[in-house]
Amino acid sequence: MNDLQDLDCKLKAAGTSLEVLSRTADCVVLFGSRSARVDRNGSDWDLLCVGDGKTRNSPSLDLVWIAPKRIHSIDWRRSELAGHVATFGTVLSGDFTWRATVERSDDPAVRKATRLSLRVRILTKDWTRLAVAFRQKHIRLLSNDLVRLAFLSRHEAVPPTPILESRHEKLSEIAKEQSENGLLSFEIRDQFLLLKESLGGTGCCLKSAESIEKAR
Numbered sequence: 001m002n003d004l005q006d007l008d009c010k011l012k013a014a015g016t017s018l019e020v021l022s023r024t025a026d027c028v029v030l031f032g033s034r035s036a037r038v039d040r041n042g043s044d045w046d047l048l049c050v051g052d053g054k055t056r057n058s059p060s061l062d063l064v065w066i067a068p069k070r071i072h073s074i075d076w077r078r079s080e081l082a083g084h085v086a087t088f089g090t091v092l093s094g095d096f097t098w099r100a101t102v103e104r105s106d107d108p109a110v111r112k113a114t115r116l117s118l119r120v121r122i123l124t125k126d127w128t129r130l131a132v133a134f135r136q137k138h139i140r141l142l143s144n145d146l147v148r149l150a151f152l153s154r155h156e157a158v159p160p161t162p163i164l165e166s167r168h169e170k171l172s173e174i175a176k177e178q179s180e181n182g183l184l185s186f187e188i189r190d191q192f193l194l195l196k197e198s199l200g201g202t203g204c205c206l207k208s209a210e211s212i213e214k215a216r
Contacts, residue, residue: 003034007045010061018092025051026068027094033160035090040162048085050094071098080108080148080158087157104155112149113183116142124191127198139196143168146192150174153183171196 007030008018021028032046033039046062053065070076086099123130123138130138147164151157158164167174172193179189 007034007047010045011063014056014058014061014063016063021047021049022093025049025053025065025094027051027096027098028092029085029089029096030092031085031089032062033162036088036160036163038160038162047092048081048089050098072101074103077101077103078105078107080112080152083108083157084159088160106155109149109152109183112145112152113178116145116149117184117188119145120188120191120195123195127195132199135195135199139199142192143171143196146171146174146178149178149183153178153181 004018011017011021018028027048027050029035029048030046031048033043034045044058044060044062046064048064048066050066050068050071052067053063055065056063064081066076076082082102083104086102089096089099119138119142123142127135144161144164147167148158150167151159175184175189175192178184179186184192
């Protein structure tokens with residue numbers, strides 16, 4: 001079974017198909033690790049469709065619909081997802097010329113830093129009450145978001161998760177950089193590093209977290 005046949009099977013299980021999407025959407029774009037060819041065994045499929053449809057998320061398929069009137073809005077053009085799709089996306093059908101309208105700005109980095117800081121504060125408060133498995137999971141998610149922030153702060157498109165995870169060995173350097181450029185406070189930087197170090201090292205915690213995800 002080739003890749004597109006596998007994707008079509010996932011879509012049919014969700015009640016649609018590539019043929020239906022190509023007829024009903026103005027544009028269908030594959031994005032994420034599958035498009036960037038860094039997918040791993042069991043990686044999900046990520047599709048962005050421009051048109052009127054219902055966004056669906058499952059462990060094997062993320063089907064994201066964007067309304068045609070929104071595709072040229074400033075909010076969309078400056079979003080993290082738009083930047084990723086424009087850079088790493090592969091068009092499967094329709095008009096993908098809108099990728100040229102995507103803009104690089106400080107907005108996604110500021111939003112990412114704000115959300116990251118809030119999550120670090122919440123986790124710091126509740127850390128001792130979380131089971132080890134959940135601490136590992138949240139550190140992995142925080143680590144990926146910190147690397148995303150590094151790309152966004154340089155006005156670069158955020159790459160797929162496997163590429164983010166390859167940067168985890170540099171988390172301390174990244175955290176320092178983001179505090180020095182003012183996107184993260186020194187307090188948040190130190191809190192994040194303390195949470196990470198409490199699990200006995202980045203490599204260990206991420207390996208365990210990945211095992212947890214696979215076991216589910």
